[in-house]
Amino acid sequence: MTLESLRNDIDALDDQLLTLLNQRMELVRKVGELKRTTNAVIYRPEREKQILDRLHKQNNGLLNQSAIEAIFLEIFAVSRNLELPERVAYLGPEGSFTHQAAESRFGAMSAYTALPTIRSVFESVETGRARFGVVPIENNQEGVVSEAIDLLLEKDLSIAAEAQIPVHFTFATQTEDLSQITHIYSKDIAFRQCSKFLNDTFDGLKAELVPVESTSKAAKLAGQQPYTAAICSTIAAKLFDVPVLFDNIEDSDLNRTRFLILAKNFVNQPSGHDKTTLIAKLPNTESPGVLAEFLQEFNTRHINLTKIESRPLREGATFRYWFLLECEGHASDPDLQDILNHHTADVKLLGSYVRVA
Numbered sequence: 001m002t003l004e005s006l007r008n009d010i011d012a013l014d015d016q017l018l019t020l021l022n023q024r025m026e027l028v029r030k031v032g033e034l035k036r037t038t039n040a041v042i043y044r045p046e047r048e049k050q051i052l053d054r055l056h057k058q059n060n061g062l063l064n065q066s067a068i069e070a071i072f073l074e075i076f077a078v079s080r081n082l083e084l085p086e087r088v089a090y091l092g093p094e095g096s097f098t099h100q101a102a103e104s105r106f107g108a109m110s111a112y113t114a115l116p117t118i119r120s121v122f123e124s125v126e127t128g129r130a131r132f133g134v135v136p137i138e139n140n141q142e143g144v145v146s147e148a149i150d151l152l153l154e155k156d157l158s159i160a161a162e163a164q165i166p167v168h169f170t171f172a173t174q175t176e177d178l179s180q181i182t183h184i185y186s187k188d189i190a191f192r193q194c195s196k197f198l199n200d201t202f203d204g205l206k207a208e209l210v211p212v213e214s215t216s217k218a219a220k221l222a223g224q225q226p227y228t229a230a231i232c233s234t235i236a237a238k239l240f241d242v243p244v245l246f247d248n249i250e251d252s253d254l255n256r257t258r259f260l261i262l263a264k265n266f267v268n269q270p271s272g273h274d275k276t277t278l279i280a281k282l283p284n285t286e287s288p289g290v291l292a293e294f295l296q297e298f299n300t301r302h303i304n305l306t307k308i309e310s311r312p313l314r315e316g317a318t319f320r321y322w323f324l325l326e327c328e329g330h331a332s333d334p335d336l337q338d339i340l341n342h343h344t345a346d347v348k349l350l351g352s353y354v355r356v357a
C-alpha cells in the first residue's frame, strides 16, 4: 500500500466520523431541548462514565482506555456546550495544573475564567458567574489544600465530580548552557518536589532558586529574562514559548494532585462506582467515644471510609475540630442514607460523585 492510498482511506473514514459525530450532535441537541423543558442539569458525569465503561468493555481495537477516554471526554464537552454553553472558573493563572485538570473534564471548547484565589473560584460559582469551579484539594505527596477544605465548610456548594492529574514538571529555559543560568523560578512546592534533579544537575553551579507565586509566572519570567529558567508544567512552557530542556524532573513519578469540580445544588445519580464527601460537626467531641461511635456507624454498615481530615472549628480559644469525611458509595445507598438520617443536625452532604480510580 502506498502512503497516498492509506491517506485516501483515512480521509474516507474521517468523512464517516464527521457524519456520525454530527448525527450524535443532533441527538444531543434534542437531549438539550428535553432538559430545558424539565430544567434538568446538563452535566451528567455518571452518564458519561456509563458510556466510557460500555465502550471500554466492547473495545477490541488499538485504542487503550485512556485514549478512548481522552477522545470521548472531548466529545462530551462539545456536546454539553451545544446543549448549553457553561462557564468554568478555575484557580489560575492560565497554564496552571488546575487549568489542565479543568480541561481534562470540560475539554478545549468550554469558556474558562482563570481566577487568582481558591476563594474567588468558590465565589464565582456561588454567585452564578460560573456554572462550575475547579480547585485543587490535595496532593498525594504534600497533603491537603487547607484553604479549599475550609471553604467547603464556609460556602454552600456541592461537589459535582473529581479529577486527578499526574504532576509532571519540566525544566524550561532559553539558555542551553546550564552553567550560565543565574536564577531558577518556580513555586516552593515544586522546588521541593524536584529536589533530586536540582541537587544532581546544579551541584556546584551558581543558580539561585527564586520562589514565585505560580509555575506559570515562573515560565513567564523565564521567557522574558535571559540566563534564567523555570520549573513549570509543559502547558505553561508552551504558553510562554520557553524551550523545554528536561521533562519529568519530579522526584516521584507517582505525584498526583486531586481536584474538585464544584457547582451549586448539584446532585448526581448513582453510577455504581461512587464516592461521597461529608462534613461532620459533632457535638461534645470532648466526651470520650463521640468520634469513635460516629466512625463505628460506618464500620457496622460496611461502608469503607477512605479519608478523614480534622480542621479547626475556630470557636473561641478552644482546640475543637470539624471533620471532612470521604467514603465509598452514594448518598442514596440505604446504609449511607441511614447515617445521614441519624445526623441531620451535625452532618452536611457535599456530594456523591463518580470515583476516579
Ligand SMILES: O=C(O)C(=O)C[C@]1(C(=O)O)C=C[C@@H](O)C=C1
Pocket (backbone or CB within 6 Å): 028, 031, 032, 042, 043, 044, 045, 047, 048, 051, 075, 076, 079, 080, 083
Ligand atoms: O445523556 C445526557 O444527559 C446528555 O446530555 C448527553 C451527554 C453525551 O454527550 O452523551 C452530554 C452531557 C452529559 O454530561 C452526559 C451525556
